[in-house]
Amino acid sequence: MTLRFNMKSPSKRSQTLDKLRSAIQEMILDREWNQVSVQDIAQHANVSIGTFYNYFDSKDTALMDVRKVLSDVLFRDLDLLLTTHQEIDKRLTLLVKYFISLTMNKPKWASYLYGGNSFGERLEGGISKALKAILIEGVSKRVFRVNDIDITTEFIESGLFFIIRNRYLTKQPLDEDFMNEVANICLNSVGIQVENISELSLMSCPVTPLTPLPISTLAIAYDDMEFV
Amino acid sequence: MTLRFNMKSPSKRSQTLDKLRSAIQEMILDREWNQVSVQDIAQHANVSIGTFYNYFDSKDTALMDVRKVLSDVLFRDLDLLLTTHQEIDKRLTLLVKYFISLTMNKPKWASYLYGGNSFGERLEGGISKALKAILIEGVSKRVFRVNDIDITTEFIESGLFFIIRNRYLTKQPLDEDFMNEVANICLNSVGIQVENISELSLMSCPVTPLTPLPISTLAIAYDDMEFV
Numbered sequence: 001m002t003l004r005f006n007m008k009s010p011s012k013r014s015q016t017l018d019k020l021r022s023a024i025q026e027m028i029l030d031r032e033w034n035q036v037s038v039q040d041i042a043q044h045a046n047v048s049i050g051t052f053y054n055y056f057d058s059k060d061t062a063l064m065d066v067r068k069v070l071s072d073v074l075f076r077d078l079d080l081l082l083t084t085h086q087e088i089d090k091r092l093t094l095l096v097k098y099f100i101s102l103t104m105n106k107p108k109w110a111s112y113l114y115g116g117n118s119f120g121e122r123l124e125g126g127i128s129k130a131l132k133a134i135l136i137e138g139v140s141k142r143v144f145r146v147n148d149i150d151i152t153t154e155f156i157e158s159g160l161f162f163i164i165r166n167r168y169l170t171k172q173p174l175d176e177d178f179m180n181e182v183a184n185i186c187l188n189s190v191g192i193q194v195e196n197i198s199e200l201s202l203m204s205c206p207v208t209p210l211t212p213l214p215i216s217t218l219a220i221a222y223d224d225m226e227f228v
Numbered sequence: 229m230t231l232r233f234n235m236k237s238p239s240k241r242s243q244t245l246d247k248l249r250s251a252i253q254e255m256i257l258d259r260e261w262n263q264v265s266v267q268d269i270a271q272h273a274n275v276s277i278g279t280f281y282n283y284f285d286s287k288d289t290a291l292m293d294v295r296k297v298l299s300d301v302l303f304r305d306l307d308l309l310l311t312t313h314q315e316i317d318k319r320l321t322l323l324v325k326y327f328i329s330l331t332m333n334k335p336k337w338a339s340y341l342y343g344g345n346s347f348g349e350r351l352e353g354g355i356s357k358a359l360k361a362i363l364i365e366g367v368s369k370r371v372f373r374v375n376d377i378d379i380t381t382e383f384i385e386s387g388l389f390f391i392i393r394n395r396y397l398t399k400q401p402l403d404e405d406f407m408n409e410v411a412n413i414c415l416n417s418v419g420i421q422v423e424n425i426s427e428l429s430l431m432s433c434p435v436t437p438l439t440p441l442p443i444s445t446l447a448i449a450y451d452d453m454e455f456v
Contacts, residue, residue, distance in 0.1 A: 117345065118390075145416070145422060146413075146416075147409055147412050147413075148409040148412075148413075151391060151406070151409045151410060151413060152413050154387075154390065154391050154394065155387035155388075155390075155391050155410070155413050155417075156387065158386050158387045158389070158390035158391060159382075159383040159384065159386045159387035159417075160383075161386070162346075162382065162383075162386035162390075163379060163382050163383050163386060166382065178379070181375055181376040181379045182379060182383070184375050184376075185374075185375075185376075185379060185380050185383050185417055188373070188374075188416060188417050188418065188419045189383075189387075189413055189416050189417035190416065191416045191422065191425075194373060194419065197419075
């Protein structure tokens, strides 16, 4: 549910919070987080250090807040993509390809995601919630052949993260071929029938309209209102 | 090839190098490597800082040296285990189970391996050399169904590392059940025929005679000589 508010003047508090959130995003994209100080953030957002502490207890609380905001945006984008297909094996393929497509097409998001050491560091809960839901459905429909859903989720999440991050950090090509190969391995690892894998892994993944970073939470609020 | 040397008195240089290597192993098992100084190592080995620099250019060169020594010991142990089976699918199963068995049964090795952020940080070349050789053979024998061997190697290496490390760090049980489930996923991910997976994944993995840490390189040299 989206609450309508006065578009002409978001409250002073919302505006300041938004300035801080944008500054945090810019700084985390720009350098190592452990080299960013509260003073840097305040300066970048053009507010006092005291003002910063009116909103956040610490630098790390601030990052958790921004992570929550960005996770909501990303998972909403991913969910919209996933609803374009009913078949559970196609949805798994799309989920895998989504993160490679994002790395190819959204450089600032890629820099944000792979600045961490796991999906969970930069996305609240990592990708395991989305992945696990798909695995549960695939197993119950007998499309996947998975014994232990939790272990399989963790295995795919880690494998996927590092395989993409290594390519990204070493500036190796992230292209259609790579995407198809990674989809192939993930489909294999949930035990999908061999005759279905090659067709599935070639399935194309559209580039989604994911908003570029840094994201203004005020802009997101306005976006929501368009759908009211 | 092992060169015979005078067993009664290893040279002074070998003895000092061995003391330094043992001290490095003890310190890396005991605390974060970035909190260890050259002074700490020298003190622990009971030599002067000047002596340390007669053997190593820096703290990190010293760690690389020890990593090489430990990698050789571990891979020799693993290779001996793998030669107990001819079938390539059984060898993959053993390789996967080996690292879980080691985590369960060799606490100091576990602490050494999972103190890093990848197998490659603590084992020279990671486990990809061993894994890739198995994948190449499995594909050429048409037992595995893998498109891209490099990507699959990297995927399994990352998935395996993090799935074990997470269990280990969160003190969840590393038992036979876990071992079988992880083997199941890895076998799935190389596309082994479904009817073979359940039997394979139940295959038992013996505890190997891997020498406990810290390892003395002089003792290893003596061990080698027994085979001469």
